[in-house]
Amino acid sequence: MPGTDHVATHCPYCSLQCGIRLVSDPVDLTPDDFPTNRGGLCAKGWTAAELLGHPGRLLTPLVRTDRLRPASWTEALDRITAAIQASQRRYGPDSVGCFGGGGLTNEKAYLLGKFARVALRTSAVDYNGRFCMSSAAVAANRAFGMDRGLPFPLADIAETSALMLVGANPLATMPPAARYLDAGKANGATHIVIDPRTTATAARADLHLQPAVGTDLALANGILHVAIREGYADDGYITERTTGFDAVRASVAGYWPDRVERITGVPEHRIKQAVRTLGEAGSAMIITARGAEQHGNGTDTTQAFINLALALGLPGRPMSGYGTMTGQGNGQGGREHGQKADQLPGYRRLADPADRAHVASVWGVDPAELPGPGLSAFEMLDRLGTEGGVRVLLVFGSNPVVSAPDRDRVLNRLRTLDFLVVSDIFLSETAVEADVVLPTTQWAEEDGTLTTVEGRVVRRRRAVTPPLGVRDDLAMLTELAGRLGRGRFFDADPRRVFDELRRASAGGIADYNGISYERIDREQGVFWPCPSNDHPGTPRLFTERFATPDGRARFVPVEQRDPAEAPDRDYPCVLTTGRTMQQYQSGTQTRRTPTLAAAVPEPCAELHPDLARRYGVADGDLVELRSRRGRGVFRAVVTDGVRPDTVFAPFHWGGSSSANALTNPVLDPLSRMPAFKSCAVSITRVGGATDPLPAVAEPAGNTDLEDPC
Incomplete structure (x- = not known):
């Protein structure tokens, strides 16, 4: 539709799918007053149009002889x-x-x-x-008979009295969602964030629980243990709307707060504070994301938080429930x-x-x-x-x-x-x-x-x-x-x-x-679900029944397991990976967006000051992280926002700064999700603050074309 009229469409990045208006000649992008974003956009959304005329855009098929070379569509499709x-x-x-x-x-x-x-x-x-999304999907299907990231509209987050976010950092990864968090806080809501890092979201929370990487399941079971012991379990809801609670109650009986503190590092009094916040709220939500899910036991970890939500009687209640934050644009x-x-x-x-x-x-x-x-x-x-x-x-x-x-x-x-x-x-x-x-x-x-x-x-x-x-x-x-x-x-x-x-x-x-x-x-x-033309659609799920054959949700007992790869003398630290605000997924688009590339030109690894001192690393130095599988070089950021035993690195870059050159491919037995969020690494200082990072793009030696990234 060439011309000057603005076309209503959506941002190409995350699962918020913020509304935008785009005009083609000249290209101009403005936010739309869509229900999700209400006129707001993040840096990625504002710069999305920069790629439409990018000089590195592929404009013709390429075929390989000794190198990749331009070809016609007929030749390319014939070869395929x-x-x-x-x-x-x-x-x-x-x-x-x-x-x-x-x-x-x-x-x-x-x-x-x-x-x-x-x-x-x-x-x-x-x-x-x-x-x-696979671990959360398996857990939700197992418990509810249905997997939809959020079984309620985003706007409901602004109306809940208590919110627990587990391994989620929406203020950085999907900033337009912050309006719902801000509105909730303005309404008097209490926010709990569970994350090994003091992220932007955790820093604004009323309570930040900072467990060791890979111990979220034990923490969830410990919170449920205290909730049952202190009378916060909703017995009527459990009887009327669920099955299997007795087995879960027995399975969490051994997760005493002092034992959970030893496993997770989260102080006992903060565990009890989280229980009181959720248990005494008039409405509450528990929302997980990749930090809890991308582990060798990610399905069971998600299940533990679903068990907690069910025991408190949250799913299907107004402004309450369990959900998971889908990441990709059409995840x-x-x-x-x-x-x-x-x-x-x-x-x-x-x-x-x-x-x-x-x-x-x-x-x-x-x-x-x-x-x-x-x-x-x-x-x-x-x-x-x-x-x-x-x-x-x-x-x-x-x-x-x-x-x-x-x-x-x-x-x-x-x-x-x-x-x-x-x-x-x-x-x-x-x-x-x-x-x-x-x-x-x-x-x-x-x-x-x-x-x-x-x-x-x-x-x-x-x-x-x-x-x-x-x-x-x-x-x-x-x-x-x-x-x-x-x-x-x-x-x-x-x-x-x-x-x-x-x-x-x-x-x-x-x-x-x-x-x-x-x-x-x-x-x-x-x-969805919307089975007929006269059906209104279903913004809120599970208000009357769950999508199981008998309409009841399932409790599933789950037990803490150690991460698949523990630190040792050769690899003494834990690496966890994640996203940054200005980059997206594998970076194919955002690393080529001039504004975003200028804002975050290179990948950084976060180290606690105690960890940095141990290895002689100063802020801005180059560090090599090495695992049993590979190595990557990153610019060091020394911050007390990460646990002293943990290193954080973003996964948006390739080449010599690929975080996924290090990560562990061990799979969750149910979801087949790899354990992206936990692997053992060593740390070596390999350069100073003025030394350049090695090239981050994969070598393009077998092509006649230059990769512009």
Whole structure:
């Protein structure tokens, strides 16, 4: 829609999906008075338009001979088709895989899952959301029968009397959400933050609990122990709305406050203060995020906080409940509609015959044609190029060379592939390794829908015309399906794809059947589940029953386990990773945004002053962090805002400053989430404050093109 009229659309970054207005000629971006952000934006949102005319933008397909070189779309798609067909003839359907992303629109995520199962007939499909939301999703499904990040609108946070945030730092990672925290404080709410760092959010809390990394589960069980002992458990709610409480009560009996203090480092009196705050509040919320979830026991840790919320009678009550802060732009919708290894659209289960039959009928295929569940994201990546593993991989909307744990291991596996295809807007660290790179549209150049952290389905509207030669992923997948003889099952029009998604999700847990583009426009988004056109949508879940067969929530006993990797003489410190305000995910976009790159030009590692003195490190020095898997060099920031036994590093950079070169790929046994938040490292001073960091980009030695990052 070229012209001067402002087009209402949404920020391309986090799960708030803040409303913005964009005009194409000249490009101008302003915040919108959308319910989520009400005219506010963070630094990433304000600068999102800087990438639309970026000189490093990919504008033509690239193919590898001895190096990557520009090519026509015909040549690029011919090569991909030939590689797929040759691999499947020799190794079978599962030798070709797809790796998606939590930033893809609902339409793209849906079509990618369908492409894998109908065009490729492969079980090998998963996405980077497995690295983000999977532990909370498994725990919520186990307890409530349904996974929606927040089962209430964001605005309810401003109305609750007590709020506990666990491993969440929304003031830095999604600043427009701060308006709800500020409003809550103005209304007299008490805020508790559980985090090993004194983050911006923790610094403004009424009570900050600072446990050792990997001990959140013990802390949750300890809080529940005291709540039961001091009479704060809601016996009526437990009897009427839940099952399994007796087993949980028995399991937390041994988590006495003094024992929990020894495990976590959180003083006993502060544990009791947290219990009184939650137990005496007229309404209360417990919200977890990646700090609690990205561990080898992340599902159980999340479950412990859900147990606490259920015992206090919070879920389903006004201005109360349990929720989790989805991170990626479409982290919610991206995991609902079929790009996960075990799911079909609408949160249907691939292993369930009735679910398979319903989706197959919408797709017009025999249910027997659909493959079974495949491997989770890291498991698929870890078996690339091996016997029985994927030999040809198609990557859409993801940069696993930066975002996956144990970076060097993943990079080596990618290099064993017979053929790698990457669709992206820039030559990312993963795209540099590809045999074919496909230039795709950016957020402002496409139509589609996304689902916010609160379960609100919103519209992304095309505001500018894509550069000549750039195609969107729906068109790529549809054309590839046609070349594979399955084109009759596919459509590249986003509105028609969404209408098919609605039918496929109908009757499922994530039911979008009553949501249309027109309704979204009229109502500023629609909350799922929304099973019919006359249904109002569901802003608040669980008010009357849970999504379990008997309508009751499930308590699940869980026990503290030590982190998979403990510090020792060689690796005496704990590394935890996370986000910064100015960067996003793997940094493919934000590290190329001039304003953001100038604000945070290099990655820093936070060390407590006591830890810094032990290793002779001053503020601004270069430090090398080394784990059993790799090494990374960072600029030291000496601060008392982190525990003395812990180092914090952001994960947005690649190359020599990749935090994920160090992280532990051990997986949660239920969610298959890697343990990003805890690994053992050593610290060595390797330079002074005036010494430059080594280059942070992956070497682009196999390409004729220069990576502008």
